[in-house]
Amino acid sequence: MVDISAKSLQIFLRDAAATLQLGIKLGQSLPAGSAILLEGDLGSGKTTLVQGIGSGLGITEPIVSPTFTLINEYTEGRLPLYHLDLYRLQPKEVEGLYLESYWEGIDMPLGIVAIEWAELLPYKPISYLRLCLTYQDESGRLAELMPIGGWQLEFDYSK
Numbered sequence: 001m002v003d004i005s006a007k008s009l010q011i012f013l014r015d016a017a018a019t020l021q022l023g024i025k026l027g028q029s030l031p032a033g034s035a036i037l038l039e040g041d042l043g044s045g046k047t048t049l050v051q052g053i054g055s056g057l058g059i060t061e062p063i064v065s066p067t068f069t070l071i072n073e074y075t076e077g078r079l080p081l082y083h084l085d086l087y088r089l090q091p092k093e094v095e096g097l098y099l100e101s102y103w104e105g106i107d108m109p110l111g112i113v114a115i116e117w118a119e120l121l122p123y124k125p126i127s128y129l130r131l132c133l134t135y136q137d138e139s140g141r142l143a144e145l146m147p148i149g150g151w152q153l154e155f156d157y158s159k
């Protein structure tokens with residue numbers, strides 16, 4: 001059992017299947033109201049990770065990048081999944097979106113909110129999982145999971 005409530009956790013993801021698998025584990029374990037703030041260069045695997053979260057939640061609809069739609073919502077799984085991508089926005093534009101309604105569950109059921117390019121958020125949830133993906137020299141990615149503001153999760157990554 002991996003407890004990532006206290007400190008950050010680094011996981012090497014050797015291929016896209018490993019990124020998906022980490023997402024699946026998260027999707028199976030995350031409680032309602034979880035915010036996952038994803039950071040990482042272009043093509044580092046953010047959408048792939050959210051595709052895994054979706055499948056861990058039991059969503060069968062294909063999860064596609066919200067780069068142009070800004071937000072995609074999926075309601076068929078264990079919890080609703082709100083998938084956002086802020087890449088094309090200016091911080092001022094992000095401010096006007098009232099994204100806290102997603103993680104606070106105002107006017108919509110609490111679910112999982114996963115945000116790509118979370119670096120652009122001018123305000124953040126009180127408690128969230130910061131997940132950074134970085135390219136490795138040969139191939140693969142490094143995932144760094146950092147619990148912020150007392151955020152807690154236990155999940156079994158070995159299985």
Ligand SMILES: Nc1ncnc2c1ncn2[C@@H]1O[C@H](COP(=O)(O)OP(=O)(O)OP(=O)(O)O)[C@@H](O)[C@H]1O
Nearest residue numbers: 013014015016019042043044045046047048140141
């Ligand atoms: N751990 C990994 N090792 C190697 N390739 C990976 C890994 N994880 C994902 N990929 C591949 O990297 C490519 C880009 O992935 P993805 O679209 O998820 O990135 P992204 O961070 O969402 O990109 P963008 O910044 O454009 O939104 C895909 O071809 C995906 O299969």
Ligand SMILES: [Mg+2]
Nearest residue numbers: 046047065116
């Ligand atoms: Mg993406």
